[in-house]
């Protein structure tokens with residue numbers, strides 16, 4: 249079984265940089281790292297494939313950035329396809345999905361495409377479903393467990409009340425939730441091996457996509473405003489005067505958690 253994993257390379261959340269004041273998009277000039285959200289997809293793919301197939305990474309990122317891809321290759325993925333092209337600057341979610349779908353077409357034979365439910369930086373949470381639509385494949389979202397049985401993928405799909413058991417024919421696109429598996433740390437041997445694993449770098453022309461349909465020129469979305477996230481309010485401190493337990497019970501029952 250061969251699995252393609254979409255991995256987004258993002259600015260380090262510990263040093264996230266700044267927004268471009270004009271375009272209101274995140275500046276991505278410096279080093280990019282593997283989005284933690286996608287480390288779960290990589291780990292799940294490695295576990296599903298075992299010794300009987302290959303994991304291929306697909307990423308779209310500026311400046312030929314491969315640092316995040318190398319991390320996922322060091323975890324055990326076999327190879328990667330990177331799409332990097334100046335004309336992609338300003339691409340919205342749908343253009344990103346079209347580019348990734350075209351790159352997946354260059355990744356060889358595959359049975360399953362994995363992505364995260366949402367990225368950690370400028371997330372919209374729609375790219376995996378758009379990739380599925382572009383490729384004409386079924387899409388299963390919010391996977392908290394994934395197994396493959398012959399030509400079928402079985403997914404425990406997280407819901408507000410628990411989970412649904414979903415089966416779907418392969419090939420399919422499945423987006424996994426954070427924490428679904430414990431991503432492995434790359435070993436020293438893995439890090440050394442990753443340096444020589446193939447990364448196929450493609451430009452828009454290699455995918456048959458016109459520059460006029462990508463980047464700012466092709467964006468159907470517009471970022472009209474960016475606002476700071478609301479500050480978290482200080483919590484309430486309950487002093488124990490002998491009745492603190494009742495106040496805590498009231499508080500929790502108001503939240504409907506008990």
Ligand SMILES: Cc1cc2nc3c(=O)[nH]c(=O)nc-3n(C[C@H](O)[C@H](O)[C@H](O)COP(=O)(O)OP(=O)(O)OC[C@H]3O[C@@H](n4cnc5c(N)ncnc54)[C@H](O)[C@@H]3O)c2cc1C
Nearest residue numbers: 254255308338340341344363364366367371372373374375
């Ligand atoms: C008008 C406009 C202009 C924009 N301009 C830029 C820009 O110049 N530069 C820029 O970086 N962003 C830009 N963005 C943001 C960019 O469109 C999104 O970051 C991008 O579409 C990915 O979407 P997401 O992070 O919301 O994906 P989500 O749907 O939240 O991601 C879910 C999963 O999809 C996969 N995925 C998503 N993106 C990628 C990727 N690039 N490579 C591989 N896998 C991926 C990953 O598995 C990810 O975890 C712009 C957005 C708009 C609306």
